[in-house]
Amino acid sequence: MNKDNQLKQQKLKQEAIFRNVLIIGLILLMFLGLFIFRTLDQKRKSEMQKQRFENEKKQAEFQQKTTELEMQALRAQMNPHFTF
Numbered sequence: 001m002n003k004d005n006q007l008k009q010q011k012l013k014q015e016a017i018f019r020n021v022l023i024i025g026l027i028l029l030m031f032l033g034l035f036i037f038r039t040l041d042q043k044r045k046s047e048m049q050k051q052r053f054e055n056e057k058k059q060a061e062f063q064q065k066t067t068e069l070e071m072q073a074l075r076a077q078m079n080p081h082f083t084f
Helices: 002-077
Strands: none
16 A cells, blocks of 8 residues: 555656646747747848838939939030039
């Protein structure tokens, strides 16, 4: 009878250890997933900001070239006597 109780207690301890290891493993897996998701999200946001900055830079360059071309067109139309 005593041996049966010891075997049951040992089995219960093993089940408790297994359950605790499983819970800890799931928690670690959840934190790992959260970390990976957060890292990928930050990377995506960084790439979007970089792309937005490049688009704004291209737009500014386009605006500057447009302004320069307009000034060249106006200078070409002016009478040379007014430029000096």
